[in-house]
Amino acid sequence: MSPTCADVGPTTVLSSSSPSPLPPPARDTATRAHRRRRHGRRCGAARIDTPRAHPSSSTPRRRRGVNDDDVDVARDVADDMEKMTIATAAGEGGATPEGGAGDATNATGVGADSDDDGDDDAPGTTDDTTDGEKKKKKKKKKKKKAGGAVKIGPGGKQTKPPTIPVSTLFPSGEYPVGQILEHHAHNLWREGDEEKRELERIEYGNYNEARQCAEVHREVRAYIQEWVKPGMKYIDVCETLENSVRKLIEERGLEAGVAFPTGCSKNHVAAHWTPNGGDESVIDKDDVIKFDFGVQVKGRIIDCAFTKTFNDMYDPLLKAVNEATECGIRAAGIDVRLCDIGAQIEEVMESHTVEINGKEYPVKCCRNLNGHSIDPYRIHAGKSVPIVKGGVETKMEEGEYYAIETFGTTGRGYVIEDGECSHYMKNYDVGHVPLRLPRSKQLLGTIDRNFGTLAFCKRYLDRIGETRYGMALKNLCDNGIVQPYPPLCDIKGSYVAQYEHTILLKPSSGVEVLTRGDDY
Numbered sequence: 001m002s003p004t005c006a007d008v009g010p011t012t013v014l015s016s017s018s019p020s021p022l023p024p025p026a027r028d029t030a031t032r033a034h035r036r037r038r039h040g041r042r043c044g045a046a047r048i049d050t051p052r053a054h055p056s057s058s059t060p061r062r063r064r065g066v067n068d069d070d071v072d073v074a075r076d077v078a079d080d081m082e083k084m085t086i087a088t089a090a091g092e093g094g095a096t097p098e099g100g101a102g103d104a105t106n107a108t109g110v111g112a113d114s115d116d117d118g119d120d121d122a123p124g125t126t127d128d129t130t131d132g133e134k135k136k137k138k139k140k141k142k143k144k145k146a147g148g149a150v151k152i153g154p155g156g157k158q159t160k161p162p163t164i165p166v167s168t169l170f171p172s173g174e175y176p177v178g179q180i181l182e183h184h185a186h187n188l189w190r191e192g193d194e195e196k197r198e199l200e201r202i203e204y205g206n207y208n209e210a211r212q213c214a215e216v217h218r219e220v221r222a223y224i225q226e227w228v229k230p231g232m233k234y235i236d237v238c239e240t241l242e243n244s245v246r247k248l249i250e251e252r253g254l255e256a257g258v259a260f261p262t263g264c265s266k267n268h269v270a271a272h273w274t275p276n277g278g279d280e281s282v283i284d285k286d287d288v289i290k291f292d293f294g295v296q297v298k299g300r301i302i303d304c305a306f307t308k309t310f311n312d313m314y315d316p317l318l319k320a321v322n323e324a325t326e327c328g329i330r331a332a333g334i335d336v337r338l339c340d341i342g343a344q345i346e347e348v349m350e351s352h353t354v355e356i357n358g359k360e361y362p363v364k365c366c367r368n369l370n371g372h373s374i375d376p377y378r379i380h381a382g383k384s385v386p387i388v389k390g391g392v393e394t395k396m397e398e399g400e401y402y403a404i405e406t407f408g409t410t411g412r413g414y415v416i417e418d419g420e421c422s423h424y425m426k427n428y429d430v431g432h433v434p435l436r437l438p439r440s441k442q443l444l445g446t447i448d449r450n451f452g453t454l455a456f457c458k459r460y461l462d463r464i465g466e467t468r469y470g471m472a473l474k475n476l477c478d479n480g481i482v483q484p485y486p487p488l489c490d491i492k493g494s495y496v497a498q499y500e501h502t503i504l505l506k507p508s509s510g511v512e513v514l515t516r517g518d519d520y
Contacts, residue, residue, distance in 0.1 A: 162223050162244045166215045175211035179516040180509060184333045196398075196508035203399070206300060207512075210401070210504065213259075213295035213302035214514040216248040221291070221306060225519065230285040230310055235275040235459075237283070238262045245295055253450070259294030259301045260379060260455035261423055265487065266290075270366055270407050270415050270496040272423045273487040276458045285310045288317075290498040296454070299376030303403040304515040305500035313356055317497050320352035320363045321408035322520060325499040328371065328385065328404045329513060334505050337393045341404075342386030349387070349408050356410065356495065364413035365406065366496065369488070374401040374502065377453050378428050398507045403500055411494025423485035424473070425455040433479050443472040444481060455485070 158164055166175070183190055190196045200207075224241055241262050251257040265273040266287045275281060283289070292305035307318050327348040331341045345365065352363040371385030383394060387406045396402070407415075426447055435441050443466070447456070450464055461469055476482040490496055499520060504512045 158219055158223075160223055161227070161240055162219050163247050165250045166212060166219070166248050167250065170215070173208070175208055175215050177211065177512065178214060178504075179513040181330065181511040181513065183510050184336070187334055190334075190508050191510070193508060199399075199507040200509065207504065207506075209297040210300050210302060210502075210514055213249070213297055213300065214304075214502070216245060216295045217293070217302055217304050217515055218517045219248060220244045220293075221304070222517070222519065224291060225306070225308060228283065228289075228308060230283050230287075232283050233275075233279075234264055234266075234281045234283060235277075235279050238264055238274055238459075241291075241293060245293065249295055249297065254299075254377075254452050254454070256297045257295075259296040259303065260425075261293075261457035261460065263292035263305070263423075264289055265292075265496075268409075268411060268490045268492050268494045268496060269419070269487050270369060270409070270490060270498065271488045272485045273419065274422045274457050274459070276420065276422050277462045288314055288495045288497060290496070292498065292500065294379070296377075299378075301374050301377075301379055301401075302502050302515060303374060303379065303405075303500060304502055305405060305498050306520060307497040307499065314354075314495065314497070316352065316354040317356075317363060317408060317410065317495060318499075320349060320354065321406055321497040322499045323352075324349040324365075324387070324406040324408065325404060325501065328387070328406060329501060329503060329511070332385075332396060332402060332404060332503055332505070333511055334396055334398045334507075336396050338383065338385055338396065339389065339391035339393055342391045343389035345386075345406055346388045349406060352408075354410065361410035363408045363410065366409055366415050366490065367413055368415060369405075369407045371402060371404045371406075371500075374403055379425075379455060396505055398505050400505050402503050402505070404503055405498060405500030407496055407498050409490050409494055409496040411490035411496070413490075415488040415490050417486040418489040419487040421484045421486040422457045422459075423455055424457065424477070424482050425485065426451065426453050426482050427480065428453045430481050433481050435475070435479065437472060437475055439469075439472040440475040440479075443469050444476060447476075447482070 158169065167173070182188070220241060223244065224237070227240075228237055238261075242258050245251075245258050249256050261274045263271055263274055265271055266289050271290065271292065287310070289308045290305060291308055292303075294301055294303045296302070307321065309315070309318065324345045328341050328345045331344045349363055349365045354361055354363060365387045367388045370387060372379070373381040373383035373385075375381035383396075383400075383402075384391070385402060385404060435444065446461075446464065446466060450456075451460070461473075473482065477484050501513055501515045504514055506512055
């Protein structure tokens with residue numbers, strides 16, 4: 001292209017050597033105007049471009065001039081485009097020239113706010129649409145209300161079976177305090193002692209975790225007592241109970257979960273029986289079932305049990321055992337000798353007689369079964385609470401947790417190990433024991449990771465995917481690493497009942513019955 005004249009639209013560039021600008025031929029002007037009109041239709045506006053010399057040109061820039069005819073043509077095109085814009089806007093229901101599109105036109109002939117004005121007055125932005133948006137917002141609020149059907153707070157609504165974690169029902173993180181029993185007369189001074197009060201304040205976190213476990217136990221057992229019926233499989237009942245515990249405590253491995261297998265020993269079986277995998281045993285209407293299950297948080301174990309029957313004939317037996325358990329709780333306290341508690345329990349228990357199927361039986365204590373102290377991750381912590389007279393003279397101490405449990409029977413009052421074993425527990429004090437079988441080493445690792453020193457059963461091994469573990473488990477038992485706990489049975493044909501509570505001996509305020517509920 002010649003550096004003296006460049007045809008680039010509505011503007012003509014002239015070189016400094018040109019004496020005066022010359023008007024272009026009429027044909028060229030019409031052609032350029034036609035091109036501008038086409039360009040305006042595509043872009044929606046007319047514009048005047050200012051060309052620049054090509055960067056490859058060696059000719060220096062020249063002074064720019066504009067032809068008068070070109071200016072006139074540009075103005076005509078701009079006027080035509082403005083009329084087209086107004087007409088289009090009017091046809092679509094947009095703003096009129098008086099309504100703002102013409103008033104807001106900028107120097108290029110395009111309304112700067114034309115888009116916004118068009119949106120404001122478009123058919124989709126009428127009052128009806130605004131009302132529709134409000135209705136949509138209201139619907140969303142209703143959905144949120146529908147999603148929050150569960151009442152949150154102490155005593156809030158729980159599902160059946162229980163599925164809502166107690167941390168949700170108690171968002172403050174503070175759980176109900178159990179029943180508080182005053183200290184015995186020789187310990188009343190503790191209630192006003194500031195040092196003992198401070199000890200309780202320091203231990204508040206541990207107390208609260210134990211209360212959380214107790215609340216889980218109360219809610220689960222309330223459902224089980226109402227739900228269990230004759231004809232149900234024992235294994236289904238146990239799994240329902242344990243799954244409810246896991247949900248309510250928000251199971252987190254060894255940090256929180258089920259403390260030991262659910263005992264559902266029936267009739268003459270006093271303790272330590274739970275169905276193994278594949279067991280098809282069914283609840284009978286004349287069964288006397290001892291439901292014994294536990295909950296733990298950070299190893300703090302709550303151990304509590306009750307007896308369930310479906311025949312009023314057994315009520316006197318249940319009453320005798322419950323009264324004996326309550327007697328043991330009242331007798332417990334700091335500096336109380338364990339043998340004294342056993343003597344009081346036996347006196348209450350054996351003061352009862354019961355009539356079953358037309359025959360009268362004296363209620364006897366199962367003399368070789370005991371309550372026990374509880375430590376973190378250790379269900380049997382070393383001290384035993386007898387239920388007959390003549391035990392050791394060891395004393396209870398402040399800060400200790402105890403499971404006070406009693407067993408009353410219509411049999412001989414002495415239990416033996418009998419039947420297929422289901423309960424196992426790793427020995428708390430066991431050291432390193434060399435194992436030769438690789439499968440035993442592998443199973444021991446699984447036990448350490450999933451149960452630690454908490455009790456477990458074969459169903460729990462099945463649940464985590466272990467198979468063909470019989471020989472390895474026996475090898476661990478033979479080497480003293482794992483202790484088996486077979487079912488404990490009185491004579492066949494007899495009936496055994498059980499009640500149990502977990503208590504805490506607090507330094508200042510007294511004895512707290514952590515698992516106390518409205519049921520027992």
